[in-house]
Amino acid sequence: MTSFVPPVRARRRTATLALVLCAGLTAGLTACAGEDPDEGTNGIGRLTGPEIEKKARTAAGSADAVRLAGTLVSKGGTYKIDMKLKDKGGAGSVTSKNSTFELLRIGDELYLKAGAGFWNHDDEKSGAGRTGDAGGAAADKLDDKYVRVPEDDPTYKQLRGFTDKKVLLDGMLTLHGKVGKGDRDKVGGVRTVRILGGQGEGGALDVSLEGTPYPLSFARGGGGGVVTLADWGKDFALAAPAEDETVDYGQQLPKSSSSSSS
Numbered sequence: 001m002t003s004f005v006p007p008v009r010a011r012r013r014t015a016t017l018a019l020v021l022c023a024g025l026t027a028g029l030t031a032c033a034g035e036d037p038d039e040g041t042n043g044i045g046r047l048t049g050p051e052i053e054k055k056a057r058t059a060a061g062s063a064d065a066v067r068l069a070g071t072l073v074s075k076g077g078t079y080k081i082d083m084k085l086k087d088k089g090g091a092g093s094v095t096s097k098n099s100t101f102e103l104l105r106i107g108d109e110l111y112l113k114a115g116a117g118f119w120n121h122d123d124e125k126s127g128a129g130r131t132g133d134a135g136g137a138a139a140d141k142l143d144d145k146y147v148r149v150p151e152d153d154p155t156y157k158q159l160r161g162f163t164d165k166k167v168l169l170d171g172m173l174t175l176h177g178k179v180g181k182g183d184r185d186k187v188g189g190v191r192t193v194r195i196l197g198g199q200g201e202g203g204a205l206d207v208s209l210e211g212t213p214y215p216l217s218f219a220r221g222g223g224g225g226v227v228t229l230a231d232w233g234k235d236f237a238l239a240a241p242a243e244d245e246t247v248d249y250g251q252q253l254p255k256s257s258s259s260s261s262s
Contacts, residue, residue: 070227090163
């Protein structure tokens with residue numbers, strides 16, 4: 001018995017129809033074209049949410065340095081940060097509601113640098129400067145200088161926290177509730193996969209699908225701010241300020257417009 005062979009033109013129409021049907025299927029049905037969304041990635045997109053979280057935390061913990069930039073919202077207020085951090089210290093800037101200041105930490109030595117307006121604060125309710133305020137000549141002396149923050153000063157721990165790589169990363173890499181996997185996206189041109197904390201309030205973390213699975217963006221739950229994480233493992237210099245740029249105010253800093261509002 002002779003088999004029927006369709007004409008060449010009919011075979012071409014059939015092949016074209018198959019391609020059209022394949023192209024019309026949803027993005028999730030990629031078997032027709034043989035496409036793999038994880039092709040060329042580090043493969044973590046195939047993992048579960050908790051597994052991706054563990055990979056991201058391990059990668060972050062092994063990195064010598066990182067840069068954090070974005071907004072943090074806490075009970076003390078809203079802060080915009082841009083900090084370079086490593087195990088031995090950090091440097092960068094913090095902007096609060098009333099002012100911007102720079103922080104530099106080398107080991108346990110912490111320095112604060114700000115303009116005179118940061119130090120010269122008047123209490124509007126009493127019409128007079130607060131006890132301990134740096135007013136007039138004192139504020140001018142501290143203007144644009146690196147002021148050593150004494151470890152006994154009440155603000156030391158709070159300010160140091162902005163320069164502590166472990167403290168900040170521990171807070172940013174913790175998702176609350178049951179961790180699930182979200183959509184794929186890009187952060188700074190790098191492909192990422194998102195993992196989410198439970199009930200929409202547990203935070204969200206975008207993890208790199210390229211190379212080492214570093215976390216690249218963190219959104220705190222409940223509108224607590226969004227921070228990008230970059231320059232993983234990129235070292236930077238930390239050096240104590242010159243003597244003529246440094247002021248040692250003693251055992252306790254004067255109150256500032258920042259500390260009086262927090």
